[in-house]
Amino acid sequence: MALITFASNNGDIGGGEEMLLALALAARELGHDVTVVAPATPDGVVRRARSSGFRTIAIKGQGRRAYLANLRAWEAAERQGLLWRNGLVPGVATAGRRNRVLHLHQPPQSRAQWAASFAARAGCLAVLCPSHDMATRLKNSWAFSQMEPTVLWNRVHDFPLPVIDPAPGLPHRIGFLGRTTEAKGIVVLAEALEMLNSRDLGGVRLVIGGDTRFADSDEQIRVDRALAKVEPLDGMCDPDRGCRPGPP
Incomplete structure (x- = not known):
């Protein structure tokens, strides 16, 4: 020991x-x-x-x-x-x-x-x-x-998640887990999704599990402006209880 x-x-x-x-x-x-x-x-x-x-x-x-x-x-x-x-x-x-x-x-x-x-x-x-x-x-x-x-890989507890097949005709979903700051790439991701959705490829929705803690007010404004253009879904949940993101 x-x-x-x-x-x-x-x-x-x-x-x-x-x-x-x-x-x-x-x-x-x-x-x-x-x-x-x-x-x-x-x-x-x-x-x-x-x-x-x-x-x-x-x-x-x-x-x-x-x-x-x-x-x-x-x-x-x-x-x-x-x-x-x-x-x-x-x-x-x-x-x-x-x-x-x-x-x-x-x-x-x-x-x-x-x-x-x-x-x-x-x-x-x-x-x-x-x-x-x-x-x-x-x-x-x-x-x-x-x-x-x-x-040393980041360690998390294993927990079961159901496999949910996307319903026909509904947008695909891309998940983002972590701090929603520029350093973590959230603004670049939002801009990329905005470009995808402008090309009429069936639609992509962003599901976010995180927040902008530790970001200053100017960065918060830039992040909010980028995310407002893609209208992300809230994916925050208690992993011990399970969850599903909101409706598309």
Whole structure:
């Protein structure tokens, strides 16, 4: 049995935080002793981790700078075993420390983030990412030239879904799962569907399971403008209960 501490990138629940909780659950199922560390404010990750029965450490402080400083102080004083840093923020906060893994869910988005990732990966046991495409992008960058990233697929629970054949004459449906932001490609997808529908190929409807959390107001406007042209269906649901998107 190993001692593993999973350190969250954010206090709110996003895709990366969902993966953190899934990985923590998998580690516990394998018999490891798991701790989850996350910001006290906002407390979405803390509440979910506690409700799942994990030993949970809430790092106090307002804002990202406070989380960086207080996480580093806590890690130096109390952390035992392996530190699984789920994102660039805990990666930077604990740069230079021993027995660490860096798990990135998206490539750095700016020069400052590339520099931060270089500091975060120095001396760590492994760098993990969710796809071969991202692994190649990291490997070909100066920040990761000395370390081969390892692909770790995103883990989700298996749950049965009925196979529903499309009714004759109804539009085809394309699903989008995740954060509806420009970085995730939702605007490009909406523009592509608008082009398809303008060519009278039988019609395509977009079904969305996600929202624009973490996007600023200007980006929100651009996303809303693009989606308004294709009138997407709401595909959000509880996977434990099952669901179907709204009518075409």
